Amino acid sequence: MARKPHPIIKELEIEKIASEGKALGYYNDKVVFVAGTAPGDIIDVRVHKKKKSFLEGSAIKFHKKSDLRIEPFCSHYGVCGGCKWQHLSYEDQLGFKSEQVKDSLERIAKVDLPEIKPILGSKNTTFYRNKMEYTFSNNRWLTTEEIESGKEFESDALGFHIPKRFDKIVQIEKCYLQADPSNAIRNSVDRFAKDNKITYFNLIKQVGFLRNLIIRTSTTGQTMVILQVAEENEEWLSMMLNHIKENFPELTSLLYILNQKGNETFHDLDVQVFYGKDHIIEEMEGLQFKIGPKSFYQTNSDQAYELYKVARNFADLKGDEIVYDLYTGTGTIANFIAKSAKKVIGVEYVPEAIEDAKVNSQLNKIENTDFFAGDMKDVFNDEFLAQHGKADVIITDPPRAGMHPDVIKTLLNISANKIVYVSCNPATQARDLALLDEKYKVTSVQPVDMFPQTHHVENVVLLELK
Numbered sequence: 518m519a520r521k522p523h524p525i526i527k528e529l530e531i532e533k534i535a536s537e538g539k540a541l542g543y544y545n546d547k548v549v550f551v552a553g554t555a556p557g558d559i560i561d562v563r564v565h566k567k568k569k570s571f572l573e574g575s576a577i578k579f580h581k582k583s584d585l586r587i588e589p590f591c592s593h594y595g596v597c598g599g600c601k602w603q604h605l606s607y608e609d610q611l612g613f614k615s616e617q618v619k620d621s622l623e624r625i626a627k628v629d630l631p632e633i634k635p636i637l638g639s640k641n642t643t644f645y646r647n648k649m650e651y652t653f654s655n656n657r658w659l660t661t662e663e664i665e666s667g668k669e670f671e672s673d674a675l676g677f678h679i680p681k682r683f684d685k686i687v688q689i690e691k692c693y694l695q696a697d698p699s700n701a702i703r704n705s706v707d708r709f710a711k712d713n714k715i716t717y718f719n720l721i722k723q724v725g726f727l728r729n730l731i732i733r734t735s736t737t738g739q740t741m742v743i744l745q746v747a748e749e750n751e752e753w754l755s756m757m758l759n760h761i762k763e764n765f766p767e768l769t770s771l772l773y774i775l776n777q778k779g780n781e782t783f784h785d786l787d788v789q790v791f792y793g794k795d796h797i798i799e800e801m802e803g804l805q806f807k808i809g810p811k812s813f814y815q816t817n818s819d820q821a822y823e824l825y826k827v828a829r830n831f832a833d834l835k836g837d838e839i840v841y842d843l844y845t846g847t848g849t850i851a852n853f854i855a856k857s858a859k860k861v862i863g864v865e866y867v868p869e870a871i872e873d874a875k876v877n878s879q880l881n882k883i884e885n886t887d888f889f890a891g892d893m894k895d896v897f898n899d900e901f902l903a904q905h906g907k908a909d910v911i912i913t914d915p916p917r918a919g920m921h922p923d924v925i926k927t928l929l930n931i932s933a934n935k936i937v938y939v940s941c942n943p944a945t946q947a948r949d950l951a952l953l954d955e956k957y958k959v960t961s962v963q964p965v966d967m968f969p970q971t972h973h974v975e976n977v978v979l980l981e982l983k
């Protein structure tokens with residue numbers, strides 16, 4: 518039976534950008550999400566998803582282009598799935614991010630709010646990331662233009678996954694997210710592999726040698742490269758690693774991993790050092806942070822500093838407080854504020870991150886921190902607090918899902934004077950603020966942009982006991 522063609526909506530006007538950065542218009546009272554559009558666009562939309570409350574589609578014809586549109590600067594825009602907001606100026610991106618925060622707090626939290634402070638933009642709007650991860654595939658994604666050009670293309674590719682197509686990789690020539698030597702390393706590795714017929718991974722059949730390339734840089738100028746391979750082949754491994762080492766003498770750390778699992782994660786695998794150190798060092802306000810291949814560190818280092826300063830200002834520590842840093846990761850916030858507090862206790866469920874947090878305290882001769890691994894809802898309870906001291910200030914930086922209701926219950930129970938809530942998802946933050954409203958009032962709100970060219974926004978809220 519022939520498939521029904523996708524319905525087409527004619528001349529839909531895009532009216533706004535809602536949560537998660539989705540641009541939308543209305544058709545017969547239904548919301549229609551259309552990726553890659555901007556308020557003011559008038560378009561024909563091919564609908565490919567129909568739900569009870571919304572439709573989703575793609576623009577197939579522009580009748581009018583929004584005045585907000587600018588020319589995207591990257592040749593991979595619209596294909597790689599990365600910088601989805603390049604068609605908007607940075608000023609407009611910041612405006613939409615602020616609106617996202619305001620809208621979530623007003624619509625979901627429904628609590629009394631102070632005036633939201635102007636969003637802190639990122640000094641660098643390109644080349645701001647300190648970590649990039651590229652995938653090898655022998656199944657290159659070809660764009661419509663590439664297919665129509667009639668040219669021949671190699672089927673091996675090194676680049677990014679196509680959204681919703683895990684097996685297809687778009688070949689990246691230049692990425693604007695990480696400063697050099699990032700592009701130079703990726704392109705050189707790709708050329709050398711192709712010239713020497715070293716095989717690229719097939720993501721469906723799970724065969725092929727080269728699997729994944731990670732590049733981590735730091736503001737101290739140190740650079741780490743991690744190569745993941747999927748087969749034991751000493752000759753290819755040594756050829757490739759020597760090629761990287763000889764061509765990029767500025768590298769301080771060259772590591773490799775044999776990964777024969779079904780996915781690219783390597784938290785449970787051994788990492789081998791081929792050359793240099795097993796870590797790089799990041800610095801912030803004179804503090805050093807040791808970053809191993811498995812360690813988490815905020816990906817926009819400069820803006821992480823701005824974010825942490827906001828958290829520290831909101832905490833307004835006098836030096837005699839016991840502070841809990843919940844969801845501490847590798848303890849960066851805890852170590853950052855330690856000198857302004859009597860004691861800081863960090864909790865996080867990844868044990869390796871907790872080990873990193875302890876190492877970072879030692880490295881900086883910080884003696885008033887303590888770190889514990891475990892699920893927050895199990896660890897952070899009355900007994901734990903009785904053991905480590907009554908909380909004067911709590912800093913919390915949960916994952917996108919926000920805090921577990923049990924954690925919120927504990928927070929309400931212990932009634933610390935202040936809670937500084939750092940969030941990467943204003944919607945779940947707003948939900949949590951509504952629950953905390955029983956005892957806390959929101960006294961400051963500071964959105965911070967860590968990820969230019971994307972819809973993501975970070976928001977810091979200060980809560981004080983009513």
Ligand SMILES: C[S@@+](CC[C@H](N)C(=O)[O-])C[C@H]1O[C@@H](n2cnc3c(N)ncnc32)[C@H](O)[C@@H]1O
Nearest residue numbers: 844845846849865866867891892893914915916
């Ligand atoms: C947004 S990150 C915070 C990172 C850290 N504050 C920083 O700036 O580097 C959230 C952290 O929460 C941890 N996490 C997620 N769910 C958790 C849970 N249920 N219990 C404890 N930690 C959790 C994650 O492993 C992650 O490190």
